[in-house]
Amino acid sequence: MDVTLKLYATLTPFLPSGAEKNQISIDVSEGSSVMDIVDKYQLPKESCHLILVNGNYTPLASADQKILVEGDTLAIWPPVAGG
Amino acid sequence: MAWTRKVLRINLTSGEITTEPLNMEWAQKYLGQRGLATKYLVEETDPKVDPLSPDNKMIFATGPLTGTCASTGGRYSVITKGPLTGAIACSNSGGYFGPELKFSGYDMVILEGKSPKPVYLSIFDDKVKLRDASHLWGKSVWDTDDAIKAEVQDPLAHVAAIGVSGEKGVLYSCIVNNKHRAAGRSGVGAVMGSKNLKAIVARGSNGVTVEQPQEFFAATDAGKKVLKENAVTGEGLPAFGTQVLMNVINETGAMPTRNCRDVQFEGAHDISAEAMAEPRRSDGKANLSTNQGCFACTIACGRVSTIDPQHYTLQGEGKDQYKHASGGLEYEAAWALGSATGVNDLDALTYAQFLCNEHGLDPISLGATIAAAMDLYEEGVINQDITGGLDLRFGNAKALTEAVELTGTAEGFGVELGLGSARLCAKYGRPDLSMTVKKQEFPAYDPRGIQGMGLTYATSNRGACHLRSYTVSSEVLGIPEKTDPLVTEGKAALVKAFQDATAAVDSAGICVFTTFAWTMEDIAPQVNAACEGNWSVDALMEVGERIWNLERQYNMAAGILGDQDTLPQRLLKEAAKVGPAQGLVNGLDKMLPEYYELRGWSTDGTPTGETISRLGL
Numbered sequence A: 001m002d003v004t005l006k007l008y009a010t011l012t013p014f015l016p017s018g019a020e021k022n023q024i025s026i027d028v029s030e031g032s033s034v035m036d037i038v039d040k041y042q043l044p045k046e047s048c049h050l051i052l053v054n055g056n057y058t059p060l061a062s063a064d065q066k067i068l069v070e071g072d073t074l075a076i077w078p079p080v081a082g083g
Numbered sequence B: 001m002a003w004t005r006k007v008l009r010i011n012l013t014s015g016e017i018t019t020e021p022l023n024m025e026w027a028q029k030y031l032g033q034r035g036l037a038t039k040y041l042v043e044e045t046d047p048k049v050d051p052l053s054p055d056n057k058m059i060f061a062t063g064p065l066t067g068t069c070a071s072t073g074g075r076y077s078v079i080t081k082g083p084l085t086g087a088i089a090c091s092n093s094g095g096y097f098g099p100e101l102k103f104s105g106y107d108m109v110i111l112e113g114k115s116p117k118p119v120y121l122s123i124f125d126d127k128v129k130l131r132d133a134s135h136l137w138g139k140s141v142w143d144t145d146d147a148i149k150a151e152v153q154d155p156l157a158h159v160a161a162i163g164v165s166g167e168k169g170v171l172y173s174c175i176v177n178n179k180h181r182a183a184g185r186s187g188v189g190a191v192m193g194s195k196n197l198k199a200i201v202a203r204g205s206n207g208v209t210v211e212q213p214q215e216f217f218a219a220t221d222a223g224k225k226v227l228k229e230n231a232v233t234g235e236g237l238p239a240f241g242t243q244v245l246m247n248v249i250n251e252t253g254a255m256p257t258r259n260c261r262d263v264q265f266e267g268a269h270d271i272s273a274e275a276m277a278e279p280r281r282s283d284g285k286a287n288l289s290t291n292q293g294c295f296a297c298t299i300a301c302g303r304v305s306t307i308d309p310q311h312y313t314l315q316g317e318g319k320d321q322y323k324h325a326s327g328g329l330e331y332e333a334a335w336a337l338g339s340a341t342g343v344n345d346l347d348a349l350t351y352a353q354f355l356c357n358e359h360g361l362d363p364i365s366l367g368a369t370i371a372a373a374m375d376l377y378e379e380g381v382i383n384q385d386i387t388g389g390l391d392l393r394f395g396n397a398k399a400l401t402e403a404v405e406l407t408g409t410a411e412g413f414g415v416e417l418g419l420g421s422a423r424l425c426a427k428y429g430r431p432d433l434s435m436t437v438k439k440q441e442f443p444a445y446d447p448r449g450i451q452g453m454g455l456t457y458a459t460s461n462r463g464a465c466h467l468r469s470y471t472v473s474s475e476v477l478g479i480p481e482k483t484d485p486l487v488t489e490g491k492a493a494l495v496k497a498f499q500d501a502t503a504a505v506d507s508a509g510i511c512v513f514t515t516f517a518w519t520m521e522d523i524a525p526q527v528n529a530a531c532e533g534n535w536s537v538d539a540l541m542e543v544g545e546r547i548w549n550l551e552r553q554y555n556m557a558a559g560i561l562g563d564q565d566t567l568p569q570r571l572l573k574e575a576a577k578v579g580p581a582q583g584l585v586n587g588l589d590k591m592l593p594e595y596y597e598l599r600g601w602s603t604d605g606t607p608t609g610e611t612i613s614r615l616g617l
Helices: A009-014 A034-042 B024-030 B033-046 B097-103 B141-152 B188-194 B214-228 B229-239 B243-254 B329-335 B344-357 B363-378 B395-406 B421-427 B451-459 B489-509 B512-516 B520-530 B539-555 B569-574 B589-597 B609-614
Strands: A001-005 A023-029 A050-053 A073-077 B007-013 B017-021 B058-062 B074-079 B086-093 B110-112 B120-122 B127-132 B159-160 B175-179 B179-183 B195-202 B288-290 B302-305
Touching: A001 A009, A001 B229, A009 A073, A009 B058, A034 A073, A034 B195, A073 B188, B007 B033, B007 B127, B024 B033, B033 B058, B033 B074, B033 B086, B033 B110, B033 B489, B033 B539, B058 B188, B058 B302, B058 B512, B074 B097, B074 B127, B074 B179, B074 B188, B086 B188, B086 B539, B097 B159, B097 B195, B120 B141, B127 B229, B141 B159, B141 B344, B141 B395, B175 B188, B195 B520, B214 B229, B214 B520, B214 B539, B229 B243, B229 B512, B243 B329, B329 B344, B344 B363, B344 B395, B363 B421, B395 B520, B451 B489, B489 B512, B489 B520, B489 B539, B489 B589, B512 B520, B520 B539, B539 B609
Parallel strands: A001 A073, B007 B110, B120 B195
Antiparallel strands: A001 A023, A050 A073, B007 B017, B058 B074, B058 B110, B074 B086, B086 B179, B120 B127, B159 B175, B159 B195, B175 B179, B288 B302
């Protein structure tokens, strides 16, 4: 199934080739969790601070229980702030 | 100690210059800068005064940590009655001007009256003079800065100046120091212009002494270590600046877009921190040139950028000043000039921010006002006969930059844009299209997607503002702990806590961005070692609460009552169309009564006698 992966700030270099505007459509197997994606792309867990699935927050601690479905958008940031 | 204990008072009407001791009893209750200067303003002016009349006063105030080695100890504030809102105005700036004022030997400068002719104030330690500024009147901030430095023959002097917008009374004109840092909000530049005061230049040779030097160095060193080791202040902010929020807030579904018609902007990535770092096709260089820090800052979040040399904004005559690296683009400017207007042209927005710095305009209020004008235009309420030919469709970058140029010099339709969106929309019979609270445009967070920010805007003492209680930190970014942005529960207490803490931080002379890493437990030892007295966490929080209530009392005496603690109907009636907040409006009605109760205010938002007594007001 297709999921949109978005990685930002210091996580940008972890995007696979072909990504544009910090996002890429990836093919993941049914039943994949957020943590599966984090592991697949070897994202440093200490940098996975703000994890949003379709804009909704998912704590890293429960990322292995958050199952993705077709069409989901997974966006991840390291600790960031501004104002 | 930490305070210079001296106030400089300038009567612009008579030209009289005097000094007086700082009221140390008040300093113990209001700390400095925002709090202490507000106390002076409250004691010395009628809250009902016309903000642009000679009877209004304005105060340039530093905090006890301003000019010290405490990280970010370079802040100053301008406190006055604001012409945009009619409420208390307190605009905070970084750069290098504030410390120089302090090094000259003054905690604050109180300006009263109105000069009979344009002048600028020169402060070189105890050599203080009002100097003729007739030749500077009509010049931009940047040209004024250069001219004054040449006149005083000291390149290390620091200048805070207004542009033509301030001279002509644009109601959100600001005061710009060091060419790129601004006391930005509520129209403090227009107050300065109304007094015929073009600029202040300062150069001091005194240091700042602290109460307990060894303890102070230990506390400030510990604070810097915390900032360095924190991922946000040590890595994220210096590398990406505030602009890193563009994609965050958009993904969260809280990006005010096209005058809050929408909550997500399809062009957000094009104007984000990530886009600023990408090499462009024309010359292979990125928009972002480098980052920049203010005095004593160990974060250095500021952006310095260059516009694509092939971009339309740089073509033609008279554009040389925009062809090199300059200050911006920051998130609030990128949002207001970009998402709010539907413009996704990064170079156009960079140019617009340069113009704001050059002419002294608050980009938040400017961008949001242009967005409101675009809404009026799209609704058919105004047309090109009224706009002077501007095709103010959402997304029209050239119309945006032309509108900014016109407002910077208060010409053509720029005169109407200079009124701010509340007055502009009221003039054309559509006050509902103004995204303001207390006539001040709100910043880059849609309160339908971040519920606490609705209460933040509604209750902010200086009109809608994010820097009075930045609950985004908790609701979106998880600092200090994550809360759900879509619920109203718990937000009243969150807002109150942020408001009180921020008031204390703003009064200390340091930057509120430190609080992405520091708690009050990190700040209190620094203040306590610098200042005489007991400055525990509890003491600072009480000072913050006292300041908040003092500002509230001032506003109420000015006629701004609890009925103005509200939001535009669009945010209360029209649900978000997409994103996590789809179907939601802001639940202000659920948060406000609880907030009043926590504050110790009556049900109509008036501080009770018990609260006033408890806080020693």
